[in-house]
Amino acid sequence: MTAQNSPAEADPNAPAEPTRRRVMKTAGVAGTVAVIGGSVAATSACSSEDEAEPTKDSSLPTSDVPVGSGTVIEDTYVITQPKEGQFFAFSSVCTHQGCQVTRITEEAIICPCHSSNFSVTTGEVMSGPAEEPLPKYEVTESGGTLTVKGK
Numbered sequence: 001m002t003a004q005n006s007p008a009e010a011d012p013n014a015p016a017e018p019t020r021r022r023v024m025k026t027a028g029v030a031g032t033v034a035v036i037g038g039s040v041a042a043t044s045a046c047s048s049e050d051e052a053e054p055t056k057d058s059s060l061p062t063s064d065v066p067v068g069s070g071t072v073i074e075d076t077y078v079i080t081q082p083k084e085g086q087f088f089a090f091s092s093v094c095t096h097q098g099c100q101v102t103r104i105t106e107e108a109i110i111c112p113c114h115s116s117n118f119s120v121t122t123g124e125v126m127s128g129p130a131e132e133p134l135p136k137y138e139v140t141e142s143g144g145t146l147t148v149k150g151k
């Protein structure tokens, strides 16, 4: 007799097969991107499912966006601050094959999948393989909070 799960690990309420919701939820957690202070917490795989332009507004404290770098929020936007008080917002979805951009330097937003580089001020491609710029979004600062306006 072979046991596939120990009794301590088995969940009597768990379905025998993973549900689509469970798989998607797990994938969502695995795909979470957080870039704080220029360091990468996690990356996601390439995806072409979320290519539609975001319509929701997003906010974060201004202090979450380091000078000379940037921050990715909600797997949706990348906000850069190349110089103090100068903010730009773009889609965080690479226009090459849909990976999340993860690294922001003083000059470039960098995609980890195939190393496309985008300008931190315009979103234009600095080096491919991407050929299209990152879509740009309006970002405003008020009272220590940045708000990115979805389209």
Ligand code: FES
Pocket (backbone or CB within 6 Å): 046, 094, 095, 096, 097, 098, 099, 111, 112, 113, 114, 115, 116, 128, 129, 130
């Ligand atoms: S998906 Fe970004 S460079 Fe290929």
